[in-house]
Amino acid sequence: MGAAVALAALAGLTGCERGSSAGGAAPSATGPAGCPAALAGAEAAVRRAERTDTVWNGPTDGPRAVPGKSLVYVAQTMTNPGVAGTVRGVREAVKAIGWHVRVIDGQGTPAGIQAAFGQAVALRPSGIVIGGFDPRLTSQQVARAHADRVPLVGWHALDSPGPSEEPPLFTNITTRVGDVARISADWIIAHSRGRAGAVLFTDASIPFARNKSELIKKELATCSGVRLLAEENIPISDTSGRTPQEVSGLLARLGDEWTHSVAINDVYFADAAPALRAARREGAGPPYNIGAGDGDPSAFQRIDSGQFQTATVPEALIEQGWQIVDEFNRAFSGAPASGYVAPVHIATSANSAGATSWDPPGYRAAYRSIWGK
Template sequence: MTRGTGPLGPPRGAAAHRTRGVRARAAALALLLAAATLAGCERGAQDSPGVSPTGPGGCPAAQAGAQAAVSRAERTDVPWNGPAKGPAAVPGKTIVYVAQTMTNPGVAGVARGVREAAKVIGWKVRVIDGEGTPAGIQAALSQAVTLRPAGIVIGGFDPHSTSQQVARATAARIPLIGWHAVAAPGPSRSPRLFTNITTDVADVAAISAQWVIAHSRGNAGVVLFTDASIPFAHRKSELIRKALAACPGVRLLAYPNIPIPDASSRTPREVSFLLARFGNRWTHSVAINDLYFADAAPAFRAAGKEGSGPPFNIGAGDGDPSAFQRINSRQYQAATVPEPLSLQGWQIVDEFNRAFSGRPASGYVAPVHISTAENSEGATAWDPTGYREAYRRIWGR
């Protein structure tokens, strides 16, 4: 029997006051428990296996850092921060661009930049298409070595897959420059490359995840598309996954592994399955290449999803013209982290000029950029300013 209740009658004096305080605290505690239980039920409804809503300020430090980084990356008025000095143009050179496949918009975009820059510096360029197959790429690089050019570009494929041809080029003292050939920018010893041209994969991964955190205000359910058969792509997606984990309110719903050559056939089926499984809990997507969203669009459309999202999709990829078209028309892609393809073509020519002059590589790595419908102004590529004028001054052209 509890003191102050029951047949002993109502409490009086100090005892009565204490009892009323206990009852008030108990009532307040009961309300808090009820609210917590209700919140827990609501969270569980979304948590299995969806997003844990954190509400405003769910990860304030991560959100603030992400928003600041995204704002910097969205700027389009960034001044040229690449090399200002280097050797004058070495005349009369011929280089060969070996392309993984010219149907890859990134590879083709860099080839156009190489041709444009070579015309300015006064060189000849030959492009050999590997047509996207291991045998075709090996044959293309063999042909390039046989031509004995001044330099060869490894355009978008893993040099380890052409180790014999790379060894022949090295033995013939033909400098090799890669574009997306190895994981990191800069010179490479194994395989031996004078330098490799790419934005820093860690920076690309980080800004892609930060865009999701900032755009969602720290409350998102994310699908991350990757191709685990490509070490470079798998590393990128793992870095994205870890960066998303900086905000507890951002949950990774699914991590589909779809090889890029199979993307056109597998992505629509995978997207339909994920939409049926997660519904509105799927709010954002990140892909290691923009092309996944080209293949996903029909499935989103068939499910009645608006082109402007959700899900809001960002490509941590090349930033090819079709990606910009989807972004500018707000059709199932909201943003991309594009490579400055033309700039990188010019950089390849400049790096060869340094190699031919006995100089080291420049060490330049283009900063990451985010393109959206708001800042692209209808463009179909990210083409920053200042690099053409800078390289012309260096070369004396």
């Protein structure tokens, strides 16, 4: 979601619509499941995604460490928790492989990111990370790096994982949006036992977010007992100003029919909390909220303390930082990209053990073994 957040912040988005409500009466959240087959499938998917005893399913072979390399990480903004998490992972990994990295903060503005990228190119590093922004916003700087044969690796730079010819990225690292959308909707189906009145929070001005929300709706629709009561279109750049008012309106209009929520990013629930608290809703009660976003530390804290968020679908940010370094090592060695895409995970208070991020086991040892370190 990092690139989507960047696009919202960078474009100074306008045209903010009020949330539109889906018609029809909401179902009761009690009684037998309204979709036995869909419920069974959702429950199985959720059980798999909630596991924390997973084994490393990423690369186990590849080129040995190429010595003496330097990277520059161009960050959309270091206030973006997803970007900051991957920076932490990159710093860990370059220390392990024996390289150097410099981080340049784009400060979340088009001019700032363009200047940061220009500075990165001028430093003539071995490789450049495009951290959380669309490289098409810096097309001149990308073209310069490409002409200088400096490989580019993106994190949330494009909608899809893997290599890209236009813009020219050795690879882009992100989870698959379809997987994230499906598992967040499956969680609602499973948690409600197939009987829910749901609200979806999205930002329709961002193509990535709009696509994610459409996929969430498609999966929710597989269960006839789950009704979409409202879809609230609130730009990410305006969540703090808009979300409390919209949530208050939803509470007045929907009352107890509103049992569950899903948002394309956890930030909506940070901003929904004051309105829910003012309405004397209990933090651990309905509406039960899941974020289909990065899984930043504040989301884990809300989940662990039972404060108006029940689950999140987090990215393994530090692991992805290590993957960034491994992908560069493959580029420097003339090897193809690994093709690895991390599986989706669901974090709840029952499985997070008080952690503030999703940090699966096994990847550090695997990458060290590949690099001969």
